[in-house]
Amino acid sequence: MHPRLIPALAAAALLAACASPPPPAPIDVRPNIPPPGGRCDAGPAQSAIGQNSTARNVEAARVAAGARMARTIRPGQMVTKEYDAERLNLDVDASGRIVAARCG
Template sequence: MERRRKHLFALASPLLVTTMLAIGACAATPAEPPATANPAPGSCDASKAQFAIGHDAGLAIQDQARERSGAGVVRTVRPGQIITMEFRADRLTLELDASGKVTRVRCG
């Protein structure tokens, strides 16, 4: 009887682990947080930096956009550039075209 119990446990353990991994894999990936009407201090509000679209992304535009949005940092992203995908509520991202003009402004 003891031998049978060990055999059942040996079969059940991998099944339990596999089931737990499958359940974990089904968990939803968090989406980008929605923009809020009143962002928390130190966070970014991209709506206040939309003026930058169409401008060259020089240091003056980057500084103005960062200040108006309330972001702590600003980054520029060129077409095809590899970037990190973690969301930072205090970061303003200026997406550029090939000529260096701002095409999109977003937080994260």
């Protein structure tokens, strides 16, 4: 091996060691949930009644209903009146417990 080649190879090895590895692929930690759906069916979401309105419980109710979106409605909260067949409405009491699940 040529003596001038050794320092060049050493420098290349050092530079290669400094290169950052590619970022890891994101991991989907959610359970196998179908993508946001369409038409809402509040029947399967009735199991959410009595539960706290945590993000996890609201999302589980939305998925169960097949709704594209969900909203929680607190006592006295002003809401729009338009009907949306793809939305699940979860009425909650003052303590945040779900008391009703309906589409619209």
